[in-house]
Amino acid sequence: MGLKLHNTFTRTKEEFVPVEKGKVKFYMCGPTVYDYIHIGNARAFIAGDVLRRFMKYIGYDVTYVLNLTDIDDKIIQRSQKEGVSTESITEKFSKAFFEDIDTLGIEKADAYPRATEHVEEIIVLIKRLIGQASAYQVGGDVYYDVSKFANYGKLSGKNIDDLRAGARVAVDEKKRNPHDFALWKNQKPGEPAWESPWGMGRPGWHIECSAMSMKYLGESFDIHAGGQDLIFPHHENEIAQSEGATKQKFVKYWLHNGFLQIEGEKMAKSLGNFRTVREIVKIYPGRVLRLFFLQKHYRSPIDLTDQGLQAAASASARLKIFYDKLNKVLGTIGNIRKEIDPKTLSKSETKFFDSFEKMKSALTEAMSDDLNTPVAISVLFDMVRETNKLLSRDDLTENEKMLLVYSKKNFDDFNSFLGLIDSKEESVDSKMVDALVTLLIELRNELRAKKEWELSDKIRDQLNAMGVVLEDKGRETEWRLK
RNA sequence: GGCGGCGUAGCCAAGUGGCUAAGGCGGAGGUCUGCAAAACCUCUAUUCAUCGGUUCGAGUCCGAUCGCCGCCUCCA
Structure with missing residues (x-):
């Protein structure tokens, strides 16, 4: 049986047929590195990781690209608030990002392109769009002209007229159409900027993913994935930009994972229930989080609860005990x-x-x-x-x-x-610990031989409290970490 | 207002027309053990939000009702 994937574009489950036989070109929308990644990011990256690894397992040659957005409003805001450069922000949180996905047992991508390292490609793409009148310049800004792309709204199932009626945000007067979006933003005082044909400025958000995915995977590739919230406008805009420029199918399969709630509430900074990965892995290791997420379908909404995590922790322990014993x-x-x-x-x-x-x-x-x-x-x-x-x-x-x-x-x-068992784990037991536990086991077994249950149980209980579990098998006693 | 999703045991969660409704957690009993732990065995939904309908047959399709949630300009 072949692989089937739910394609957001067609809203159906489709047989996966790669653009190029035997190969998969896979782009995952990565984080904006302005803060530690949160538990919702973790779900998306774990889902991408599992799909990518499964595709490898069934024999595909997979190229997996995950981008880092290292220039945008939130980064600039944070750098201004903290009075430091945007680079020091993005460096710090890029590093944290790599640490975090490592604790989640996520395999390294084949490439981690950063927006600021691809300004040249972005400019070339924007020029191409202007050249064919899909985009227009107003002062130092460049906008994409949504009216020039017939299929705009196809991915998210929206039509422009409905959107126009529902628009509730003040429309930028420089735009020809309220839904036109920025490809290039004119530099404001104090903001980082790059030289361009339109003056100093920086790329809009959507254009980086078009430019970088096409650079690493080709103008037409297999899979583009991310959270459901990215369907509109981010991915919609990417399609418009990319297909507007190349006149080719941009992406064959669009994959989107479901959202996550915290104890029944939307996760939001304003609600104070924002949970970062590094905060949670202190209590529940990466393998527990993976199991927690993978016991639900990736497109379903998930409620992250302590009870749920504890259930996953018990189940995960069962797998680990089993595997060690095997x-x-x-x-x-x-x-x-x-x-x-x-x-x-x-x-x-x-x-x-x-x-x-x-x-x-x-x-x-x-x-x-x-x-x-x-x-x-x-x-x-x-x-x-x-x-x-x-x-x-x-x-x-x-x-x-x-x-x-x-x-x-x-x-x-x-x-x-x-990735439910982490073979890298363990290693807590140094030679010294091993020697000490072995000594205690020997002493305890001498006590047991004399039927001094009280003392022998005390040793077992105290060790248990320290995280060392003893299991008696006839005369032999085995130990493991909790 | 527009678009989309969901409602299955105490909790989490598969199942989208047809044998006894997966699995995990939790709980009860049992085997093993000095007692435990781990493991194994048995039990834990005559029923799938509610009400109608289609069908030989429906969590599964259709309609209505109730309840919950997401997106609609930069949050995965």
């Missing part, structure tokens, strides 16, 4: 034949193998159905349960050991795009 058991098994010959399996082994094969295809199918991660994850939990049954036994047959290897292989495959 690795531990496999570590004791040693080398084993990799290939499974279904003919040599016993009845119960065959049952395990067959159900796994079914689950594998169910999982891939769910992912292929417009990234149905909730279903994919439900299958993953089914796999965990089946494998746990084997893991709890200590009289494994050779075939069953092979099945465990096979289970891990599959789990790793799925984790390669879901």
